[in-house]
Amino acid sequence: MTLQATPLRLATSAPDFEAAFKARLHWAADTDAAIEQRVADILADVQQRGDAAVLEYTRRFDGLEADSLAALALDPAELKAAFDALPDAQRNALEAAARRVRSYHEAQKKASGESWSYRDEDGTLLGQKVTPLDRVGIYVPGGKAAYPSSVLMNAIPAHVAGVGEIVMVVPTPRGEKNPLVLAAAHVAGVTRAFTIGGAQAVAALAYGTATVPAVDKITGPGNAYVAAAKRRVFGTVGIDMIAGPSEILVLADGSTPPDWVAMDLFSQAEHDELAQSILLCPDAAYIDAVQREIDRLLPAMPRREIIAASLNGRGALIHTRDMEEACAISNRIAPEPLEVSSREPQRWEPLLKHAGAIFLGAFTSESLGDYCAGPNHVLPTSGTARFSSPLGVYDFQKRSSLIEVSEAGARALGPIAAELAYGEGLQAHARAAELRLEGRP
Structure with missing residues (x-):
């Protein structure tokens, strides 16, 4: 029997889109x-x-x-x-x-x-x-x-x-x-x-x-x-974070060779069966072309069984009304890496708020970011890009506040602190501030 990879086909115009979309995105992060x-x-x-x-x-x-x-x-x-x-x-x-x-x-x-x-x-x-x-x-x-x-x-x-x-x-x-x-x-x-x-x-x-x-x-x-x-x-x-399965979201306007996009979807699907690969595109004919390339390219992939299981179980090809809607759906997904495979990636980038990393243009494959582009490939998964950032220098640093109050500053700030401390019923706090008003040592 021929191995097949058929990501779920969805259309935002369909009446059951919301339910099917949420079901496809769902991933239970609860550990066994x-x-x-x-x-x-x-x-x-x-x-x-x-x-x-x-x-x-x-x-x-x-x-x-x-x-x-x-x-x-x-x-x-x-x-x-x-x-x-x-x-x-x-x-x-x-x-x-x-x-x-x-x-x-x-x-x-x-x-x-x-x-x-x-x-x-x-x-x-x-x-x-x-x-x-x-x-x-x-x-x-x-x-x-x-x-x-x-x-x-x-x-x-x-x-x-x-x-x-x-x-x-x-x-x-x-x-x-x-x-x-x-x-x-x-x-x-x-x-x-x-x-x-x-x-x-x-x-x-x-x-x-x-x-x-x-x-x-x-x-x-x-x-x-x-x-x-x-x-x-x-x-x-x-x-750093609790990582979920690998992901990729490709936002395409139909101008990129479809075999490029198919291989980009494969690049995450080959990680494991729970990886998620999604295409958002307003061109239904282009989505058909990508599916044909998936069918053509899959047999030659060494990890084809994993790719097929991933695309069949969690993949999706979503037909949107336009690119603006595609950007809005991308923000809802908040993907780990996001490819904007478009002739005008800079036009759409301002609309994209939530993603671990944004790859702009047809030549910017996510795999370059995995290895050698420069930015970190450790990215928030499972929608956590809504509130999390890629791994970076800041993850290996800590910050300490510096405060050195002058005598004049103590006189200015002391009454404020004392008033609030008395209001909270913390007399020692208040007195510690008031003692500095005496001007010693």
Whole structure:
């Protein structure tokens, strides 16, 4: 039987559009209760037994035998050796991608990551001090596939932010280390690395063990167990986000070659069966052409079974009344990446409010952003772009308010603070402000 990928066809003019649209978008983010309980047990065990628990789970889940957790540490020399051993084409591509990612995040730091202060008319200094986190942990997936790009996107902004120590964890099932991942760690400035993964790696980073140092924040995607573990350790450490399945939304006016758009839909669908790929377009004939290209191109794709399952289960080709309506629907979806595949992308960009990243023009494929364009590919999923931002330098910094009140300022501000404090019934607050009115020392 021929494998088929037939995304759901919808039209905004249809009377049942709203119900069908909402049903197709729905994704249950609730973690399975069995996974939650298993993760809770693993976290508690690692917190109690440290290295021994991490070793036990690494043997059980990754089939990786070691006498000690220290034996699973990756020496910086091994990372450099992996980099030196890469074929020239891979080494050059990795360095070029890293340069672009670093350049973008350095510009981001200059724009939003500097300390500042000013003095008001009373001589009081007010400002903000920006400091990097001391130590962060980055989780790099290593189960079904290897992701050197995840190393670059997590470690480089941390390095640019000035983080003192970057600790990488990456599962290596049966001890199979990916040279490109190790090389990326070398290029990106990873300080320490361990070949451990899963909830046990998250626990080791959050709580610390005799071998793995406790970190201040954990970033990076993983499976359901990793996501559940990150959710549970939040508060003990910071986290970047709870990531859902991969997504792509293509907003097309019908001017882009349909095979380009079909392949862009494939590029997210091939991640996993729950990934979501959606096309919004006011040209019904063009949507038909994209479907024909899907049919033509699918058989040649190595991950065609995953693509087909994704497009059949969660994909959609939506016919809109016009591009303005397409932009409005895009804002409702708030996609992870949004491609504006149009002759006039700058015309539509002002209408687009909610997206993790906006890719403008037919030549700007989302895959370029995944690897080497420069902006971060760790993006908010499942509609959270309505209130969340891509991973960046600011995720690895914290801000402290600076306040230095002059004597004149204390006289001006003291009565205000005292009046409000008495109103709240907090006499010590009020008196602390009033004492400064006496002008001592």
